[in-house]
Amino acid sequence: MVVSLVKLLAHPGIWVTAMRVGWRLGLVPDPDYLRFRMVTMYGDADARPRGDDLVTYLRWCKAWQRSR
Template identity: 65%
Template sequence: MARLLGKILMRPDIWPAAIRLGWRLRMRPDPAYMKFRMVTMYGDADAQPQIHDLINYLKWCKAWGRITR
């Protein structure tokens, strides 16, 4: 978690997306949903999200926010 936070802190352009995502996820997602997402992403229900994938997701959230405004 500290490495992810460090990577986010180095990217001020994605801070707003990270804050919004953190607010949305303040209640942890359903474990069954997370297992499904890990299987679809990594092929393993017990996989952990990779930091670069999380950063890319935040960049996508930022871009999507611009598109939908």
């Protein structure tokens, strides 16, 4: 978690997107949703998201939001 936060702080262009996504997920994602995402991304329900992957995901969210 700390590594992800440090990676996020290094990319101020996605801070607002991170806040929006966090707000939509209720700041803490539902455990079932999080397990599903970890399985689909890493193949392991107990995996922890890597910082670079968080930044990539937030950039995708930002681009998707702009395209709507």
